[in-house]
Amino acid sequence: MAQTERIEGAVLTKYVIRGGKPLYGEIDISGAKNAAVAIIPAALLVDGVCRIENIPQISDVTMILNILQELGADVRTVNRTTVDIDCSHIRNAKVPNELARKIRASYYLIGALLGRFGSAQVPPPGGCHLGDRPIDQHIKGFVAMGAEVDVRGGFVNAWVKDGKRLSGAQVYLDIVSVGATMNIMLAAALADGTTIIENAAKEPHIVDLANFLNSMGARIMGAGTDVIKIKGVERLNGGTYSIIPDQIEAGTYMAAVAAAGGEVLIKNVIPKHLECITAKLVETGVEVEERDDAVLVRRDPNARLTRTNVKTLPYPGFPTDMQPQMAVVLSLAEGTSVITEGVWDNRYRYVDEIRRMGAQFQVDGKVAVIEGVDHLTGAPVRACDLRAGAAMVIAGLAAHGVTEVDCIHYIERGYEDIVRKLSGVGADIRVVVTPDEDKQAQVG
Numbered sequence: 001m002a003q004t005e006r007i008e009g010a011v012l013t014k015y016v017i018r019g020g021k022p023l024y025g026e027i028d029i030s031g032a033k034n035a036a037v038a039i040i041p042a043a044l045l046v047d048g049v050c051r052i053e054n055i056p057q058i059s060d061v062t063m064i065l066n067i068l069q070e071l072g073a074d075v076r077t078v079n080r081t082t083v084d085i086d087c088s089h090i091r092n093a094k095v096p097n098e099l100a101r102k103i104r105a106s107y108y109l110i111g112a113l114l115g116r117f118g119s120a121q122v123p124p125p126g127g128c129h130l131g132d133r134p135i136d137q138h139i140k141g142f143v144a145m146g147a148e149v150d151v152r153g154g155f156v157n158a159w160v161k162d163g164k165r166l167s168g169a170q171v172y173l174d175i176v177s178v179g180a181t182m183n184i185m186l187a188a189a190l191a192d193g194t195t196i197i198e199n200a201a202k203e204p205h206i207v208d209l210a211n212f213l214n215s216m217g218a219r220i221m222g223a224g225t226d227v228i229k230i231k232g233v234e235r236l237n238g239g240t241y242s243i244i245p246d247q248i249e250a251g252t253y254m255a256a257v258a259a260a261g262g263e264v265l266i267k268n269v270i271p272k273h274l275e276c277i278t279a280k281l282v283e284t285g286v287e288v289e290e291r292d293d294a295v296l297v298r299r300d301p302n303a304r305l306t307r308t309n310v311k312t313l314p315y316p317g318f319p320t321d322m323q324p325q326m327a328v329v330l331s332l333a334e335g336t337s338v339i340t341e342g343v344w345d346n347r348y349r350y351v352d353e354i355r356r357m358g359a360q361f362q363v364d365g366k367v368a369v370i371e372g373v374d375h376l377t378g379a380p381v382r383a384c385d386l387r388a389g390a391a392m393v394i395a396g397l398a399a400h401g402v403t404e405v406d407c408i409h410y411i412e413r414g415y416e417d418i419v420r421k422l423s424g425v426g427a428d429i430r431v432v433v434t435p436d437e438d439k440q441a442q443v444g
């Protein structure tokens with residue numbers, strides 16, 4: 001990722017956690033990062049004002065809103081979680097380099113700009129390093145719809161060969177890809193004719209993007225199944241839409257209660273979206289009670305967790321974005337657990353960090369074997385990426401002693417107010433700001 005941990009004023013920030021305190025109380029979940037970062041670019045397709053509610057206050061959202069503004073969108077903050085976006089006056093289909101390379105979701109601008117203008121120039125996506133992150137399936141979809149695509153001069157260049165409008169097409173995805181499914185949906189919403197995506201991904205954020213587009217006048221059917229049908233329309237009109245709660249943020253706090261013990265009501269969630277996470281936590285001995293729009297998570301701080309095996313898979317399988325957090329839970333479970341990473345090639349980069357805290361963790365390719373330990377011990381550790389960073393926080397909450405988590409800008413890509421939310425349930429966690437000595441030395 002291109003973000004830097006050096007921030008204005010030559011300071012470094014980290015989280016300092018004094019662990020070993022069970023968590024009690026309530027946590028409110030914010031809007032879903034992975035839905036927001038696709039729905040905001042989708043506003044490019046709309047003629048008029050889109051009011052988007054339940055937007056999470058995270059740095060990836062700030063970044064994608066900044067990109068739209070750079071392109072010429074009128075973005076107005078209505079309140080903390082609501083923005084009005086009007087892209088009607090944009091005429092520019094070239095996305096600025098510096099911003100777009102910082103986030104993976106900038107690739108949604110390809111589908112949205114192609115759909116709106118018939119051309120797009122977007123830098124290759126950034127995002128967390130989880131292994132190779134190809135976009136060949138996105139490109140396959142655009143090409144099937146009549147686009148030419150090449151990658152040259154540091155940009156993905158895409159344009160429609162004959163005229164300005166893409167044509168509906170049948171696209172079979174060779175691999176279940178969330179990004180390709182959403183990007184093709186974006187491109188197809190205003191296309192001429194019907195697009196059918198086969199072997200589509202089924203994640204909650206795919207359904208959310210379809211619901212957003214449909215609420216603005218699109219005709220998308222089947223989102224949430226593996227065949228999605230998009231009947232292209234002439235135009236989309238403005239409207240109001242509220243983003244779904246963040247499945248992974250909720251799962252992260254569920255894992256925190258599992259690791260640290262206690263009883264927390266996790267509010268503003270869709271319990272159905274959490275079932276894949278709930279099922280695995282229950283196997284380890286955690287109690288989870290589903291309410292209408294909340295889950296109550298309980299774990300006796302004096303009882304040991306039980307081992308289990310986890311394989312990450314596309315939805316409704318166990319999410320890859322919960323793999324590091326679940327690994328911390330299993331590090332504390334009695335017996336040997338096995339995790340198989342089924343989506344990414346390189347999602348165990350945090351292993352050296354968690355080992356510093358006493359976890360017994362062996363990794364061979366996509367498989368991790370974890371021997372549960374009785375307790376973890378606080379240590380200085382680094383957030384290697386967004387979810388690995390969240391996992392370090394969870395480990396710190398459960399550990400004996402003090403844990404310092406560095407590189408927290410990764411965590412802030414996807415977690416709104418994590419320190420306030422955890423402090424609210426009794427965690428001893430602070431943000432500490434210290435002078436950046438390297439920078440001071442340079443300045444001096």
Ligand SMILES: CC(=O)N[C@H]1[C@@H](OP(=O)(O)OP(=O)(O)OC[C@H]2O[C@@H](n3ccc(=O)[nH]c3=O)[C@H](O)[C@@H]2O)O[C@H](CO)[C@@H](O)[C@@H]1O
Pocket residue numbers: 034104132133134135136137138139175176177178179180201203313314315319320321343344345
């Ligand atoms: C299926 C899945 O769990 N997807 C996750 C993936 O979405 P994201 O959209 O980033 O990734 P994809 O779903 O597209 O990728 C899934 C797999 O398909 C491969 N691939 C993808 C696109 C492509 O054109 N060619 C190709 O080969 C990837 O290398 C990966 O192995 O990461 C996000 C952030 O961690 C998660 O929120 C998503 O839940």
Ligand SMILES: C=C(OP(=O)(O)O)C(=O)O
Pocket residue numbers: 033034103104105126127128321386387414
């Ligand atoms: C890895 C993630 O995000 P991104 O794909 O945006 O890097 C994530 O949400 O867990």
